[in-house]
Amino acid sequence: MISDRNMAVLQAIIEDFIATNEPVSSKAIVEKHHFGVSSATIRNDMALLEEEGYIAAPHTSSGRIPTDKGYRVFVDQLLQAEAVAAEIKKNLAELNRIFSKTLDQLTDLDERLQTSAQLLAKATGEAAVVQYPNLKSVSVTAIELVSISENRVLILLVTDSERIQQHVVLLKKNLSATNLTSIKQKISKELSGKSVENLVEKLSSLVKSFAPEFRDNVAVIVSGIALLLDANKQDKIAFAGAANLLRNEEQFSGSLANLLKTFDEQSEIWQVLNSWQLEEAKPKAIIGSEHSIFELSNSSLLFSGYSSQGTEVAKVAVVGPTRMNYPRNFAAVLALSKLLSKESEG
Amino acid sequence: MISDRNMAVLQAIIEDFIATNEPVSSKAIVEKHHFGVSSATIRNDMALLEEEGYIAAPHTSSGRIPTDKGYRVFVDQLLQAEAVAAEIKKNLAELNRIFSKTLDQLTDLDERLQTSAQLLAKATGEAAVVQYPNLKSVSVTAIELVSISENRVLILLVTDSERIQQHVVLLKKNLSATNLTSIKQKISKELSGKSVENLVEKLSSLVKSFAPEFRDNVAVIVSGIALLLDANKQDKIAFAGAANLLRNEEQFSGSLANLLKTFDEQSEIWQVLNSWQLEEAKPKAIIGSEHSIFELSNSSLLFSGYSSQGTEVAKVAVVGPTRMNYPRNFAAVLALSKLLSKESEG
DNA sequence: ATTAGCACTCTAGAGAGTTGAGTGCTAAGT
DNA sequence: ACTTAGCACTCAACTCTCTAGAGTGCTAAT
Numbered sequence: 001m002i003s004d005r006n007m008a009v010l011q012a013i014i015e016d017f018i019a020t021n022e023p024v025s026s027k028a029i030v031e032k033h034h035f036g037v038s039s040a041t042i043r044n045d046m047a048l049l050e051e052e053g054y055i056a057a058p059h060t061s062s063g064r065i066p067t068d069k070g071y072r073v074f075v076d077q078l079l080q081a082e083a084v085a086a087e088i089k090k091n092l093a094e095l096n097r098i099f100s101k102t103l104d105q106l107t108d109l110d111e112r113l114q115t116s117a118q119l120l121a122k123a124t125g126e127a128a129v130v131q132y133p134n135l136k137s138v139s140v141t142a143i144e145l146v147s148i149s150e151n152r153v154l155i156l157l158v159t160d161s162e163r164i165q166q167h168v169v170l171l172k173k174n175l176s177a178t179n180l181t182s183i184k185q186k187i188s189k190e191l192s193g194k195s196v197e198n199l200v201e202k203l204s205s206l207v208k209s210f211a212p213e214f215r216d217n218v219a220v221i222v223s224g225i226a227l228l229l230d231a232n233k234q235d236k237i238a239f240a241g242a243a244n245l246l247r248n249e250e251q252f253s254g255s256l257a258n259l260l261k262t263f264d265e266q267s268e269i270w271q272v273l274n275s276w277q278l279e280e281a282k283p284k285a286i287i288g289s290e291h292s293i294f295e296l297s298n299s300s301l302l303f304s305g306y307s308s309q310g311t312e313v314a315k316v317a318v319v320g321p322t323r324m325n326y327p328r329n330f331a332a333v334l335a336l337s338k339l340l341s342k343e344s345e346g
Numbered sequence: 347m348i349s350d351r352n353m354a355v356l357q358a359i360i361e362d363f364i365a366t367n368e369p370v371s372s373k374a375i376v377e378k379h380h381f382g383v384s385s386a387t388i389r390n391d392m393a394l395l396e397e398e399g400y401i402a403a404p405h406t407s408s409g410r411i412p413t414d415k416g417y418r419v420f421v422d423q424l425l426q427a428e429a430v431a432a433e434i435k436k437n438l439a440e441l442n443r444i445f446s447k448t449l450d451q452l453t454d455l456d457e458r459l460q461t462s463a464q465l466l467a468k469a470t471g472e473a474a475v476v477q478y479p480n481l482k483s484v485s486v487t488a489i490e491l492v493s494i495s496e497n498r499v500l501i502l503l504v505t506d507s508e509r510i511q512q513h514v515v516l517l518k519k520n521l522s523a524t525n526l527t528s529i530k531q532k533i534s535k536e537l538s539g540k541s542v543e544n545l546v547e548k549l550s551s552l553v554k555s556f557a558p559e560f561r562d563n564v565a566v567i568v569s570g571i572a573l574l575l576d577a578n579k580q581d582k583i584a585f586a587g588a589a590n591l592l593r594n595e596e597q598f599s600g601s602l603a604n605l606l607k608t609f610d611e612q613s614e615i616w617q618v619l620n621s622w623q624l625e626e627a628k629p630k631a632i633i634g635s636e637h638s639i640f641e642l643s644n645s646s647l648l649f650s651g652y653s654s655q656g657t658e659v660a661k662v663a664v665v666g667p668t669r670m671n672y673p674r675n676f677a678a679v680l681a682l683s684k685l686l687s688k689e690s691e692g
Numbered sequence: 693a694t695t696a697g698c699a700c701t702c703t704a705g706a707g708a709g710t711t712g713a714g715t716g717c718t719a720a721g722t
Numbered sequence: 723a724c725t726t727a728g729c730a731c732t733c734a735a736c737t738c739t740c741t742a743g744a745g746t747g748c749t750a751a752t
Contacts, residue, residue: 025714040726043715061714061732107498107514146490148504152453156502158494166510168453242588243606260589371745386695389746407702407745 023063068288095335113238121241123332126320132236133313145184169224172216304337369409414634434677441681459584467587469678472666478582479659491530515570518562650683
């Protein structure tokens with residue numbers, strides 16, 4: 001039913017539409033591409049493609065624009081075709097160079113992920129999202145208590161998810177350095193290496209094991225730790241390139257404010273990312289109406305996972321209009337996810 | 347020359363314009379306010395106000411809109427008038443309650459300032475900026491070195507500006523816990539209480555004082571500390587409420603992307619904030635063309651300082667259209683700056 | 693000083709006409 | 723069975739013109 005040329009025409013339409021953001025006419029295709037047939041023939045092809053739902057006409061006498069279904073076959077074959085893979089690979093090396101140049105210097109997780117998102121946004125010209133690692137079982141690597149003034153103590157929680165979290169608590173009464181150290185050692189011994197999952201209950205029982213005169217302060221410290229453990233469980237993303245969302249103003253007619261709020265609140269983005277599982281290590285695209293975020297109904301999400309010690313822990317994603325530059329953006333997503341994977345095994 | 351009623355008319359025009367965002371006509375003023383004169387009289391007043399540059403007409407047969415100069419006298423008398431001060435005070439108590447409810451729970455500086463900006467943005471419905479404290483002479487309160495894996499050490503720098511900074515360095519060779527502790531103690535003793543200003547030179551000489559087998563690792567640690575000290579000097583702001591900038595889309599015709607970039611890059615905002623000194627502890631407004639940020643030419647900045655141990659260390663600000671709600675926003679800025687001042691003395 | 697009255701100006705919107713890009717279909721050509 | 727020239731038809735976008743009405747500025751009277 002659908003011939004090879006039909007498909008080639010579809011591809012031409014999508015490429016031209018991505019380039020110009022204008023409905024593509026049969027005449028334009030004949031001029032820019034070399035099918036060796038007349039515009040009437042292309043029109044016949046287009047009629048067929050429209051019937052199959054790959055393209056649509058905004059109004060009777062206009063050119064055609066791709067539908068989500070059209071983009072879908074385009075992207076699917078894009079990821080298979082070896083020819084395109086080559087082009088991606090070309091970009092990949094260059095991107096890898098650029099990314100690693102900056103990222104290799106950063107060791108702090110917050111900084112690394114925030115910078116990753118910024119790099120990805122810059123490389124693609126779209127908005128970018130990087131999930132924080134979300135290990136199934138995170139365990140405590142170290143707990144430190146640092147006195148930063150007479151009655152304030154900084155709690156430092158290091159987990160094997162590489163998150164380093166801090167929180168300052170106000171003590172009830174002053175505490176000598178030696179006492180602080182001994183409290184630290186006791187807590188540290190109790191928690192190190194343990195999974196964060198069931199730790200909160202263990203903590204409360206811990207308070208009673210201290211001498212009565214310390215219990216007040218230990219309770220404060222313990223509740224601080226509980227707070228950090230809790231924050232550890234919360235999903236978090238780094239986001240960058242908001243300005244790029246505006247580049248496609250027309251797309252988000254009037255709902256720009258809502259759109260920014262969507263990214264601010266994050267949870268919806270997270271949900272979508274998590275509801276689409278990756279097969280193998282391949283990057284994946286969610287196109288237009290395939291996801292359910294209303295504010296992004298004209299947008300696509302491109303994402304790929306990154307791993308730590310061999311298991312996938314989180315995703316990096318690019319968000320842009322359905323008519324984004326898929327090959328370029330796939331390359332960028334891929335480059336970043338590989339880099340983050342490699343690095344986090346160091 | 348300018349009578350009391352003239353001024354009252356100006357105020358009416360500004361209030362109505364803020365409320366409706368439409369040019370204000372003489373008839374509308376007669377109807378909404380109770381001047382007890384006819385529209386013709388108001389027209390005479392308006393002609394005078396226009397001559398003096400307080401208002402302007404978009405075109406011959408339209409109502410008037412306030413000029414920057416008009417807003418200026420409006421704001422100036424707003425801050426003096428006791429009657430309005432009362433209204434602000436009413437809001438102040440309520441805002442203080444709301445703000446402190448959230449902020450009192452936060453001890454981490456990053457969290458506190460980011461949350462402050464968010465609260466301010468929410469309370470005002472505008473974009474909000476909170477500067478990080480910028481003490482003239484910051485000194486080191488504590489330095490901690492925490493081993494987080496065999497060859498990685500977390501450096502923790504606590505200064506009396508309340509900034510707590512962290513950085514992870516990769517060691518050249520493994521280091522035992524005892525050795526790390528002794529390195530820590532030596533570095534800590536050397537730096538604690540010292541001003542960060544001239545510290546970098548002192549650091550490099552410090553390396554030589556260690557036994558040769560440690561120098562490699564100490565050098566890595568020291569360069570990590572230098573990095574943190576450097577970051578400490580850098581100006582930083584917390585920003586929130588980008589979405590609110592879009593609410594006034596018309597104002598920023600087309601330059602939305604540039605606008606967001608302005609906030610992203612921060613430096614310009616910082617410059618403007620710092621170039622306007624506060625007299626006493628009063629909040630201040632910069633209206634429209636009084637500042638020089640092109641992207642914000644139709645915007646006003648409202649700001650107030652906050653202090654630590656009695657000296658002003660940074661500013662909080664609201665950025666919105668010149669036709670923002672000044673009383674409400676002044677109240678919010680004031681409430682937040684007072685709260686941040688109070689808290690940072692705890 | 694204030695005001696009624698009126699001429700004048702200008703915007704915003706509606707309606708009509710025109711243009712041109714682009715399609716869909718038909719009938720002929722290969 | 724595919725391709726194509728040709729042509730009628732559609733529709734968005736643009737221009738022109740007209741009108742309504744909101745609002746001013748000025749003048750002369752109070």
